[in-house]
Amino acid sequence: MWVGSFSWANSNLKAKVYLINAIEENGSEKWAAYAYSHLLKRSQDKSIVQFWENKPLDKVPQGNRIIQFHLATDLDHDYCIEDFPNRTIIRFQSEKIAVWIIYQLIDVIAQEDNRFSVSDLPPSIIKFNTECRNFDFSYREPHFLPNLERDYGSIIGTNNVDTDWGLWGHNLGNVVTHGANKDIYARVEGGRISTEQFCFSSTTLKNSTYEYIIDQFGDGTSFSYRFMIMPQDNDLVCTCDNCVTIGNTTNNATPAVTRFIDKLAQRFPQHYFYTSAYRTTIEPPKHKLPRNTGVFISTVELPRGISLNEEQPATKKFISQLRLWEEKSPAIYLWDYAANFDDYLTPVPVLLGLQNQLRFFKKHNVKGIFLNASGYDYSSFDDLKTFISAALMMDVEIDVARLSRRFLQRNYPRNHQLLTKYYLEIEENFQTSSKAYPMYGGMRDNLNTHFDSDHFVDFYNNLKVAIPKTYGIEKDKLNKLYTALSFTRLQIAYARQNSELGFHLNNRKTTTRQELEEWILILKNHEKYTDLNNYREVDGSLKTYYDTWQNLLFGKGYKNLLKGTAIELVSKSERDYDETYLLNDGLPGFTTDYQQGWYISSTDSTHFSFRTQEVQKAKTIKLRFLVLKKHRFYPPEKIELYSDGKLIKTYTERHFTIHKGIAECEMDIDLLETEKLTLRIKKSIGRNTIALDEIEIN
Template sequence: MSMRNSFLVSKFVRLLCLTVVWGCSVTTYGCHPAGGFGLYKEFAILPLQEEQKVDSKWASYLWRQSARRVTDKNSLTEVEKPDGQFRVYVHIDPSLHADYAVRTEGGKTILTAPTEENMLWLVYQWIARMAEEDDRWQANDLEPAIIGLNDGARSFDFAYRSIYSPSMANPDMQAITANRHVDYHWGLWGHNLRKVFGSDENIPETARALVAGKRIPTQWCFSSDALYKAIESYILENYGDGTKAAPSLFAILPDDNHEVCQCGFCQKAGNTSANATPAVTSLLRRLAVRFPVHSFYTSAYATTVTPPATSLPENVGVILSAIDLPLSFVTTQGKAYQDWTNLVSRWQKVTHRILVWDYMRNFDDYLTPYPCLGSIQNRLRTYKRLGIWGVFFNGSGDDYSTFDDVQSFVLSSLLKNTELDVPQLVKRFFHRFYPQSGDLLAAYYLSLEDQVRNRRATLEWYGGISDAVNAYLSVGDFQQFYTALDHLSKTAGEEERRRLNQLLTALNFTQLELIRSGKNASLQASEFLDLLKGYKSFPNWSRYKEANGLLDEYVAEWQRIRFHATQKRNKLSGQAVSVLASDGNRTSPVPAWTDGYYGFPHDYHLHWVITSQKEWQLVIPKGQSQRSGRMVLSFLHAPAWKIGSPSEVKVFQGEKLLGSWKASSAPDDFSIVKAVVNTKAAGSQGDIKIIITSGHFKKMACDEIEWYEGNE
């Protein structure tokens, strides 16, 4: 690295080094053996009770995994000797009323877990811990440990823990980190009851809901014996009864609408036209008795938000979404929090298995940094205080997301202990996996978290680049970080450079969004666009957001749309266009309509101005154009977002109609509709009024308004 680059990096790290005051306490990592591990020539890994085969099994497993990670193979043994050894005893104790126990006294440590599943996690935790304590151990493939050497008996803060992110997609990683995953541990997840029939053609009429006297294909009759038998067969064929293999979890949810079956059986169960809970929970009770080892869940959502009148069986629970809780440090303030905690309290009267479906991403932008850890820690502490049983974090699934690796690690740790020190976890993770760039990454990431905390910012679940800038993203700091990281990446080792290449590729997306938003218009887009195209060389890199977010389309839109090619000839370029309110007053001018930036059809955040008015009236100040010509208005047509192009556009000056446009037909999918109005000559006196009438959808979105004189 050149002297100039070294100075740039060190200056940036100093700039961003923070004194973070989140007030968390990290797990105590004592007590070390007297004199430290260096006094011992050997580590003996032994079963605590030799007569127990399971103890011997896991002692042997720990020895094998340790042998792969020690530099001196002679320092490990499975034979107990009278002196010179540090002894590690392994013990499975089903009577342990905790999730694990670690006790270190003198020259020995005892690792205890109540289940083999927990022991697997504890084995790798101990290896990772030793790698931080003794130079003979190398665990660069393992995440930093969160256990101490003398924790005593500890229980995890949440019994069920799940993170739906690319860093947790590997089944081995799920086991090592003691987390579950919807693709591997659930027999049914989400609104997927159709799965039990194989295809829609196999669904009998009696399994469909009866609404207004007719069987409908969009909802279920939960009193249907045909539905019960289909679920029963599906479970037996694919998962068994749970006695010979690991038990599974099943989400039995109504389809995502407000229809409720009103057949005689469902009404007898207690259904009303708005409440399907009675019939749904009746089916769950039946399944719970049939499969006592498996677990079954409904959701507190739409038609099942009301709890049942009586307690549910031990293996039945409920999923509560946290989407209505704003993501910020101020978790416990406001009506949304009170309403949500009241819902939790009502369901806790009938089941202790409250599973919170929470969120960890901006689902409209996976690639711009999203500093959510401090805010989520506050939420998790709240959940623990409320007695929540489990938490599922909905992330980006299999799609790459910026800083997902460190965030998944920290969240996995917090799900076990909400009081861990987040900044320390972040620093330890970056130092483990980014030895060359770890200081820079930790300093920058924690600076973003600090901005969110200091500003008490609310992070958007579906936000654009402007939301990020307003909440935490300094454009200047981001540019410094990007430049410094790019320089450091060129001196990193192979594995670190691979990780950094993906990160830098993702940050090119943020660069482009800053340019497109006008926040950093001085930069040239072409370089970042070419660098972003590198995503094609990485696995699981097809999307940049949850819905309609193909990177192929994003790149194509940049290349196709860019900015105005005819900006200079546009008579409205940079001019003031206002909305005429219903009271006859004008709003402030709307710069987005004449700023020269086109919106993209798959993104409603940038440049599009959205209205729910049936008739939209815009005003152009007089004197803009005196010759006949052509007015072009750009509209977004996005049925998935309930945004549609208009049915008609009319242009007036006073009572004089200058021109009009009528839609011939609406597109089927995402697109930009150009309304071209051929206009007569306008006089120099009198404002120009544009009247836009909505089409099929309630919302309209307009971007650029252009006006060209003559035949241009």
């Protein structure tokens, strides 16, 4: 039997009547009945689908086709298909695969037989010729919103954190009852008990976990769940006598954590248990882990969206980590990424880059992919990205462009050409660049890596024209997309204020384009959608974003005599492109978003200078810094002003007024005898960052 790769050319399945049959009474009859039921409800002519039971297989009427289903848990492949002139046999290894392959069958039949309706289904990606096949990855999760919708993951053959996992992430604390015995907690720093970390040699913790699994998920006989066993998200390690005996050190918790996993795996052989190569468990264990265990390794250090090669320093380090864990773990899963987590709504071309990287991961024996993306929040083109990334995890060699066209034509029959042209062009254009897209970046980062604002604005304007000519579900989906993309349109206006796409700045005062009000009103429509509330992973409320724009447009106005004067960065730049224009562009930074309008510096001392010819009569200088502690943004420790190289003012933290996340410092100045003013801003000690948005002189 030939073992081949996926394709989607039409198969020769068309028949007058489809006769459904089960092979053996081992659960196969359930899936034959499932296929019969779902084929039947997709045709108005109920006579064309029949259940062929207790009838001879060699007496099939001319022009009919018998389709047999066989649940074969001992199958060496995920599925096998045998195709004969009037008979098709479909074997599958699990019930999960059964659902997926039945929907594949329904779509393939409907492509040839218009008596069936499949407009609500995604396109099939296989043909039903004779072949056996294993999926390229056994665990496949594109963590986009559509994959979390009820039943959709079953149709496209994906996994889901909400249904496949008993424990996910750093949630081992869920198994612990309130007021639990203190021996479940770590002993750190000479014996001090810390409730911020667990003791993984604790008998109480082990027994509590046993009870939790049994009570909530059973022993795995009926359904196998996966469980993530990770320390809490910090660098604390238990160094009690038992943990030290097992092998723990002050910075390595792997010995006790993996011993804990060994016991769980032995107690529940039908469930699966995973840890992660992260922080205190980054080192692999010294022993081989049991067959029903595995490890998650993050790809966070790898460049996003571009091909990987073994000469890249980050990739070389990643491969080394894979090899170390491969010696000890029976399964390696990756925690991968497919989004800009600071901007879910601006289109990011992820698919062709994902394909290249999945090929690389397959080559290095990775077994599963958790593709972290916008999760429970809507993101632009997330329906397409969910479907294509799911297909890629089954077969890394699918034709992304062709399958994208089929998906968009199925889901947007009136406007598929508009959507296909734009999305495939941004994918193809990005592949000609050697720059990775930002995993955390604002519009300025987008513009300097992958994003063509002129191209986008053309698409945005064409979408506006197309929507009134569209009807039904397609119109609803386009309206939602247009609402989301209005965020991007506003971001362009903010970032490209001096171009035709942005603001108009006149007479050192901020004025605005008339269209801004229109874009803001369109964005307000996000309130109509329950899943269009955020534009980023953290602190990304669209309501707050909308309110900030309202204040910017209809507030009291803003004046800065320094506007139009070139500001020079004297100290070393941390970026490949100049951002000093942010310091006097007349646009206040958004207090909830450090990517929006702030000049960011993590160097110990940042120096700016500018000529003072245009501000000789100024009386004050005001500086405005972001205070956002969870992202390590703090006011500077000290600010020094130099007039032509001579120190004239020094201000420290005590001179700042802090209110609602903004630290302001206002100083009296006399610039009549000054040609060049220099500011030296010293940040506070530690891994802190400063964010300054305006040097305001009046």
